[in-house]
Amino acid sequence: MTIVTANTPEIVVSIDVPKVRRFSVEDYHQLLAVGFLQEGDRVELIQGELVDMAAKGTKHIFCCQELLAILPDRVREQAISRCQDPIILSANSEPEPDFAIVRLAPDRYRERKPQAEDVILVIEVSDSSLEYDRTVKSSLYAEAGIEHYWIFNVLDRQLEQLRSPIQLANGTYQYATRQIHLAHQTVNLPDPLSGAIVLAEVLA
Amino acid sequence: MTIATIHTAEITPSIDGPNVRRFSVEDYHQLLAVGFLQEGDRVELIQGELVDMAAQGTKHIFCCQALAEQLHILLYQKAISYCQAPILLSFNSEPEPDLTVVRLVPDRYRERKPQAEDVILVIEVSDSSLEYDRTVKSSLYAEAGIEHYWIFNVLDRQLEQLRSPIQLANGTYQYATRQIHLAHQTVNLPDPLSGAIVLAEVLA
Numbered sequence: 001m002t003i004v005t006a007n008t009p010e011i012v013v014s015i016d017v018p019k020v021r022r023f024s025v026e027d028y029h030q031l032l033a034v035g036f037l038q039e040g041d042r043v044e045l046i047q048g049e050l051v052d053m054a055a056k057g058t059k060h061i062f063c064c065q066e067l068l069a070i071l072p073d074r075v076r077e078q079a080i081s082r083c084q085d086p087i088i089l090s091a092n093s094e095p096e097p098d099f100a101i102v103r104l105a106p107d108r109y110r111e112r113k114p115q116a117e118d119v120i121l122v123i124e125v126s127d128s129s130l131e132y133d134r135t136v137k138s139s140l141y142a143e144a145g146i147e148h149y150w151i152f153n154v155l156d157r158q159l160e161q162l163r164s165p166i167q168l169a170n171g172t173y174q175y176a177t178r179q180i181h182l183a184h185q186t187v188n189l190p191d192p193l194s195g196a197i198v199l200a201e202v203l204a
Numbered sequence: 205m206t207i208a209t210i211h212t213a214e215i216t217p218s219i220d221g222p223n224v225r226r227f228s229v230e231d232y233h234q235l236l237a238v239g240f241l242q243e244g245d246r247v248e249l250i251q252g253e254l255v256d257m258a259a260q261g262t263k264h265i266f267c268c269q270a271l272a273e274q275l276h277i278l279l280y281q282k283a284i285s286y287c288q289a290p291i292l293l294s295f296n297s298e299p300e301p302d303l304t305v306v307r308l309v310p311d312r313y314r315e316r317k318p319q320a321e322d323v324i325l326v327i328e329v330s331d332s333s334l335e336y337d338r339t340v341k342s343s344l345y346a347e348a349g350i351e352h353y354w355i356f357n358v359l360d361r362q363l364e365q366l367r368s369p370i371q372l373a374n375g376t377y378q379y380a381t382r383q384i385h386l387a388h389q390t391v392n393l394p395d396p397l398s399g400a401i402v403l404a405e406v407l408a
Contacts, residue, residue, distance in 0.1 A: 157373040169361040169387065178382045183373065 022048025024092050046140060048092035057127045059154040059204045064098055064125050066202040067152070074195035075101055079120055080108065087114045087122075089144040095137070098152075099123035101193065116144035121190055125152045138162060142173035148190045149175060157183040157203045163190070226252025228296050250344060252296040258333045263358040263408045267329045268302050270406040271356070275303060278399035283308055283324060291326075292317045293348040299341070302356075303327040305397070320348035325394055329356045342366060346377035352394045353379060361387040361407045367394070 023031070028045045031037045042053040056064070064083070071081040082100045089095065094113075101121040102114040109118075122141055126133045133151050141149045142165035151160040162175035181187050183203045188196045227235070232249045235241045246257040260268070268287065275285040286304045293299065298317075305325040306318045313322075326345055328337045337355050345353045346369035355364040366379035385391050387407045392400045 166384065166386065168384075174384065176384045180370065180372075180378065180380045182370065 025094050044096045045094040054129045060125050060127045062204045063152050063154050063202050075193055078193050089116050097122045098125045116146055119146050121148040122146050123150045127154050139173045142175050159199055229298050248300045249298040261331045264329050264331045266408045267356050267358050267406050290317055292319050301326045302329045320350055323350050325352040326350050327354045331358050343377045346379050
């Protein structure tokens with residue numbers, strides 16, 4: 001009897017951790033096409049892993065609802081505001097940020113998903129996912145070169161504005177500047193957008 | 205036989221752990237006066253606790269020495285820079301930052317220690333103490349109202365510049381803005397100082 005060994009390039013031999021299968025964006029779409037994943041499933045593809053999106057708390061829902069009431073109007077004729085829709089960032093990352101403000105394109109993204117270079121600002125509203133959004137998501141968006149990433153931290157009632165992605169000496173990606181804004185402040189949308197958000201209106 | 209109980213106002217009952225004795229700055233000076241602590245002991249008073257200062261690695265020592273030299277030249281007759289000398293921040297905190305830049309005053313601090321309002325910039329050089337310097341020290345300096353706090357992170361070869369202390373909604377203190385500078389960059393000293401530091405010259 002012979003044991004056939006399959007060699008796949010994705011499998012890395014490791015002593016203390018079992019091998020984890022990483023999916024490409026293509027695999028991910030196939031899982032949707034064959035019905036293994038449904039369109040309504042609350043899952044996103046982050047660095048090859050299928051990550052369940054956290055259940056939303058009341059403050060998260062409120063913040064999303066108010067941002068949704070404000071953003072499309074604020075960026076009208078300057079950009080398009082998309083809510084919990086996928087963006088393609090790399091061969092193995094297709095996250096669904098709470099909001100992505102993308103450049104106006106002639107086709108208005110009729111037949112494609114926005115990519116990193118289309119994104120002006122990406123927004124996550126965070127309660128239970130705060131640590132994940134500050135670490136994994138932050139380095140994901142920074143590596144993709146997205147200039148502006150805002151975390152609406154509804155637990156601490158503050159906006160954490162990140163900008164200027166850089167690669168650190170250890171090879172990882174991060175945002176060079178982080179600025180905290182408290183709930184009584186008003187913040188301007190980044191260039192080339194105009195308009196402002198009164199934080200008290202969205203941070204319950 | 206009677207057991208005498210010592211009551212001190214600082215003891216807070218706690219459910220999950222023994223009470224920890226917190227020292228005031230006055231207690232701390234007494235411990236020095238009676239010889240329990242020696243002037244050369246590598247210890248500092250942080251929020252009532254006697255905290256051992258970490259042993260300094262080679263990169264830490266190099267960075268401190270190079271910074272002290274540059275600051276000495278840049279600040280001549282504009283401000284005073286101290287190396288590992290105590291500053292008085294509250295009734296129970298007397299840290300000894302790696303470097304402190306204080307305002308020029310007529311008495312040149314002949315008979316007193318600098319306090320928070322004298323400080324223009326406080327600097328920690330961090331290797332093994334990085335997490336402590338980013339969390340406990342950061343909120344300590346922010347609560348004291350020190351406008352500028354710089355962490356020379358010698359492990360990752362970057363400067364983490366913190367400025368604009370604020371009180372968050374949860375009551376804790378933090379710096380509103382954090383900016384990361386990589387080793388190939390040059391940074392200006394904060395107002396009202398002038399002059400710049402070439403990071404490659406201090407981050408080994």
